[in-house]
Amino acid sequence: MAKLSASWRAASIAHIARRKEAAAPDCGAPWPEANRLTENVALILANVGPDAALAIGGQEDAQWADNLRARIGDKATLTDQSGAYRVLRLEGADVRALLASGIFIDLDPVAFPAGAAAAVRCGHIAVILLHRVDGAFEILVPRSYCASFLHWLNASAIMRGLPPFKL
Numbered sequence: 346m347a348k349l350s351a352s353w354r355a356a357s358i359a360h361i362a363r364r365k366e367a368a369a370p371d372c373g374a375p376w377p378e379a380n381r382l383t384e385n386v387a388l389i390l391a392n393v394g395p396d397a398a399l400a401i402g403g404q405e406d407a408q409w410a411d412n413l414r415a416r417i418g419d420k421a422t423l424t425d426q427s428g429a430y431r432v433l434r435l436e437g438a439d440v441r442a443l444l445a446s447g448i449f450i451d452l453d454p455v456a457f458p459a460g461a462a463a464a465v466r467c468g469h470i471a472v473i474l475l476h477r478v479d480g481a482f483e484i485l486v487p488r489s490y491c492a493s494f495l496h497w498l499n500a501s502a503i504m505r506g507l508p509p510f511k512l
Contacts, residue, residue, distance in 0.1 A: 349437035351498070351510045357402035357409035358426040358485070360393075361417065370417035372400055382462040382475055391462035391475055399473060399485070401432065430473075431491055436481035439507065444482065446501045448474060468497045 361372065369376035374383040377392040384390065389401040400423075402409050410425035417423060435444070441452045447467040451457060461476045470493060473485035486494045499509040 349435070349439050349443065349502070349507055351433060351435050351512060353512060354432050354434055354483075355403075355405045356427070356430075356432045357404065357406050358430050358432075359400045359410045359413055360424045360426050361390075361398050361400055361413075361421045362424075363396040363421045364419070365396075367420040370420035372398075372413065372417060377462070380463055381460055382477075383460075389475065389477075391473060393462070393464045393473060399426070401475075401485070429488060430485040431488055433484045433486055433494075433512075434477075434481065435484065438480065439505065440480060440482055443498075443501055443505060443507070444474075446504070447497055448472075454479065467494065470494050470497070 361370065363370065372390055373388045374385045374390045377383045377390050377398060379392055382389055382391040387403055391399045391401065393399050400413060405427065410423060410427065414423045445452050448465050450463060450465055457463070457476055459476050459478050463474050465472060465474050467484070470486065470490045472494070475483040477483055495510070495512060502509055
């Protein structure tokens with residue numbers, strides 16, 4: 346049986362929009378190129394559109410967005426999205442095949458390597474897909490769609506002969 350694991354992880358999340366013609370804000374990690382992510386020990390910065398990124402902190406912290414807002418100053422606007430998303434980590438040998446049944450972009454490591462990020466649909470749900478390291482993905486799922494997403498995930502796993510996830 347293939348090895349595949351899934352777990353929710355705690356996170357603080359903020360949407361950052363760069364102001365027109367402003368230099369990249371100091372978020373603690375370099376501003377990412379299109380469809381890429383950058384990270385340091387405490388932060389992931391994922392490009393989600395022109396002059397826009399999601400900042401993802403490693404833990405839930407009520408002051409995190411305010412501290413990040415103070416750090417970036419007037420180079421960007423920041424909206425706390427911590428209550429809007431949950432972060433699901435999926436990893437294992439069959440993760441690409443499982444995701445490919447609902448996400449219709451090329452997930453081959455050449456096309457979507459570690460460090461890639463994309464705003465995509467998974468089935469009918471808009472998600473943010475992050476390829477952290479080879480064989481490990483994180484998916485930002487809107488909180489109001491978590492149950493529906495897990496239903497899709499389990500149905501897709503069962504169709505591939507994998508056991509359902511107990512999350």
